Amino acid sequence: MINIMKKILLKPGPVLSNRMEITVMDFPGDIAEGTSLEKLEDEARKRCAITVEYGRPDVMELVNQGMDFDGAIDHYSKHIYSLVKFHILSEWEAVGGLDESLEIVREKIKAYWDSSEQS
Numbered sequence: 118m119i120n121i122m123k124k125i126l127l128k129p130g131p132v133l134s135n136r137m138e139i140t141v142m143d144f145p146g147d148i149a150e151g152t153s154l155e156k157l158e159d160e161a162r163k164r165c166a167i168t169v170e171y172g173r174p175d176v177m178e179l180v181n182q183g184m185d186f187d188g189a190i191d192h193y194s195k196h197i198y199s200l201v202k203f204h205i206l207s208e209w210e211a212v213g214g215l216d217e218s219l220e221i222v223r224e225k226i227k228a229y230w231d232s233s234e235q236s
Contacts, residue, residue, distance in 0.1 A: 123207045124148050126161045127197075127214030132221055135172030139218055141165045141201050154213050165204040169197060169218070171225045186230040193222045 123143055130138040142161035171193070179189045197218065201209055 121207075123205060123209040124212045125164075125201060125205070125209045126154075126157055126212055127201075127218050128158075129214065129218045129221055130166065132225075134225075135175075136168055136170040137218070137221055139167050139169060139197070139214070141167060141204065143205065148212060157212060167197070167200040167204065169193065169200075169222065171222055173229075176226050176229045180229055186227065189226060189230075190219060190223060193226075194219055 126142040126144075128140040128142065130140055141164045142158075143164050144157070144160055145162060146160075148157065148160075176189070179192060184192065194215075197215070198209075
């Protein structure tokens with residue numbers, strides 16, 4: 118059995134103070150090399166949406182485990198991968214939106230490490 122890695126486009130949706138929704142989109146056909154993100158969005162179809170939570174209780178759990186900031190970002194990256202894989206039932210790679218989603222997480226959780234370093 119050949120396991121084809123799905124190409125996925127992630128679109129961060131509503132960004133709240135404690136969580137954000139990410140729309141997960143895939144493509145019915147092949148993606149040509151060098152296709153623009155705008156064209157990809159036109160061809161993509163919505164598969165599901167996931168919620169990434171970064172509220173105080175969620176982040177403090179990572180801080181209390183002794184995780185540093187980079188470790189927390191890695192944790193969120195793996196968490197997003199696992200959530201998407203669970204919903205699409207396939208290995209996948211992002212063609213867009215993962216870096217943007219993780220940047221939002223970075224912005225939302227950075228203060229927890231800044232304040233813990235000062236304590």
